[in-house]
Amino acid sequence: MTAWTAAALALLAGAGPLCLWGVASGRPVRRLVAMSLLSTVVGAVFLVLPRAYGRSSYQDLALTLAVVSPTGTLVFTRFVAGADPDAPDNGASSGAAEEMAGEGP
Amino acid sequence: MNTALVGVALGLVVVCATIAVLCREPARQAVVLAALGLSLSVLFAVLQSPDVALSQLAVGTALTPLLILLTIRKVSRRPAADPRRTDEEAGDGE
Numbered sequence: 577m578t579a580w581t582a583a584a585l586a587l588l589a590g591a592g593p594l595c596l597w598g599v600a601s602g603r604p605v606r607r608l609v610a611m612s613l614l615s616t617v618v619g620a621v622f623l624v625l626p627r628a629y630g631r632s633s634y635q636d637l638a639l640t641l642a643v644v645s646p647t648g649t650l651v652f653t654r655f656v657a658g659a660d661p662d663a664p665d666n667g668a669s670s671g672a673a674e675e676m677a678g679e680g681p
Numbered sequence: 682m683n684t685a686l687v688g689v690a691l692g693l694v695v696v697c698a699t700i701a702v703l704c705r706e707p708a709r710q711a712v713v714l715a716a717l718g719l720s721l722s723v724l725f726a727v728l729q730s731p732d733v734a735l736s737q738l739a740v741g742t743a744l745t746p747l748l749i750l751l752t753i754r755k756v757s758r759r760p761a762a763d764p765r766r767t768d769e770e771a772g773d774g775e
Binding site: 578581584585588589592593595596599600604607608611614615618621622625629633634636637640641644645647648651652655 | 682683685686689690693696697700704708709711712713715716719720722723726727729731734735738739742743746747750753754
């Protein structure tokens with residue numbers, strides 16, 4: 577087992593389940609943050625894997641993930657924070673977040 | 682050494698898919714589906730097929746949650762988007 581494989585294994589087995597737990601529980605904003613952290617961890621894994629396999633062409637995965645991941649985060653942010661663009665700012669955002677979390681009045 | 686990587690990626694996919702099935706609300710399910718797309722792309726990359734991982738990354742991480750969220754917005758705008766507005770409309774109606 578080379579050091580690069582061990583690094584990828586540590587990233588996947590250590591940070592992956594933690595991010596999955598964050599994605600699976602909590603309020604929508606917390607899920608969004610855990611999702612961003614998971615994409616960052618996977619980007620690091622995609623940068624380590626070409627070193628482990630000795631194929632530098634696998635780095636295209638990390639490049640594509642770096643392009644795609646902020647787009648997905650923006651989509652979720654638009655849905656969580658801007659559920660109703662016509663309403664006033666603070667009441668709309670907190671009301672939408674609580675409504676999505678299922679804890680709203 | 683590659684077997685351990687494949688096993689860990691497969692375990693992540695299994696856990697994430699189970700969470701996605703057990704989650705009942707579509708807005709939360711979209712987030713879990715994005716995480717499932719990431720896990721699947723890691724599994725495909727570990728199984729030495731980076732082109733499949735590339736396609737899975739583009740479709741499963743960005744496109745599927747976007748379509749699901751747009752559908753949720755389109756479907757549930759009237760009854761659940763803003764309860765205050767429906768109250769005002771009810772007051773105007775009365």
